[in-house]
Amino acid sequence: MIKMKPVIVVHGGAWAIPDELSRASVDGVKTAAREGFSVLKRGGNALDAVESAVRTMEDDTVFDAGHGSVLNTDGEVELDAIIMDGKTLGSGAVSSVKNIANPVSLARAVMEKTNHVLLTGRGANLFADSIGMATVPTDTLVTEYERREWEKQKTYLTGVNELFNSQCAHDTVGAVAVDSNGNVACATSTGGIRNKMVGRVGDSPIIGSGGYADNLSGAVSCTGHGESILKVTLARLILLHIEQGKAAADAAQMCLRYMKERVCGAGGVILVTPSGEWAAQFTTERMAWAAVEDDVLWYGLEPDERCKEQLFQ
Structure with missing residues (x-):
């Protein structure tokens, strides 16, 4: 079997990341990319790599x-x-879950231990209890910064994308990877949008919207205005263009532009193809992202920013 070049790409959310959070956001995605790539470097599979990278960001309080x-x-x-295996199209997802520190791992358990794709609310938490997944007090998942911001913005203005695009915190996290066997995987995790309605579910756990992975085309993780992405x-739209012969970056730019023109929504995406071609694109003011290939770490925050450092000296 021909061995492929492993690649991982991660994002920490596409929005107007304020200066006071920018350094921590970039450091966070760089750490997650290194963690995920270390799995691939040891010969691990893409599914394990994206789960590890997303867990790292779920444990980092700078992200939502x-x-x-x-x-x-x-x-x-x-x-x-959500998490998805491009080899089998197996997918697991959870929504409106409470008291779980690493929902991406619960999503993987849904994929591997049930006959379902998506569990929500009370049912997802009951499933977590049934497999012995540890719960945590809600207070441990909320920072003092978030409590202060929540008090300031107790009303989420529905239907105003401009507010979302410029002000609202939504550091959704995600990862995509291809391993040495050419298998791809994606994972996306979020706490949603501040002051969302109770029970609101955005794009993140929805297959084809917040993420998708297929060995025949590639893996994508999305972030941004959930309703627009849905x-x-x-x-899935991006991968359709990949299947039609578009380059990764071109497909991402085209679909983000279409979303902006069609439904006035902004966002960002990361993607990787089975051949190792990758891209990180966004239409918001900023998106923290990082990628590792050939032991080189690439990262950025601003539009057209592409910084580089050697991973192993």
């Missing part, structure tokens, strides 16, 4: 996933996540 999650209108945490099924 797991620890650091935002609060809904009732001041509660509701978490969403309307255009962004992840």
Whole structure:
């Protein structure tokens, strides 16, 4: 079997990341990319790599996933996540989950231990209990920064994408990878949008929208205005253009532009193909992202920014 070049790409959310969070956001995605790539470097598979990278960001309070999650209108945490295996098209997802520090791992358990794709709310938490997954007090998932911001913005203005694009915190996290066997995988995890309605589910846990992986085309993880991403099924739309012969970056740019023109939505995507071609594109002010290939770490925050450092000296 011909061995492929392993690649991992991660994102920490596409939005107007303020200066005071920019350094921590970039450091966070770089750490996650290194962690995921270390799995691939040891000969691990793409599924393990994306789960490891996303868990790293769920444990980092700078991001809106797991620890650091935002609060809904009732001041509660509701978490969403998806993971998908491009080899089998197996997928697992959870939505509106409470008290789980690493919802991406619960999503993987849904994929591997049930006959379903998506479990939500109470049912997802009951499943977590049934497999012995540890729960944590909600307070441990919420930072003091988020509580202060929640108090300031107790009303989420529905239907105003401009507010979302410029102000709202939504550091959804995600990862895509291809391993040495040419298998791809994706994972996406989020706490949603601050002051969202109770029970609101965005794109992140929805197959084809927040993420998709198929060995025949590639793997995508999306971030941005969830309702807009859902309307255009962004992840699957990008892979459709890949299947039609578009380059990764071109497909991402085209579909993000289409989403902006068609439904006035902004966002960002990361993707990788089975051959190792990758891209990180966004239409918001900033998106923290990082990628590793050939022991080189690439990362950025601003549009057209592409920084480089050697991973192993």
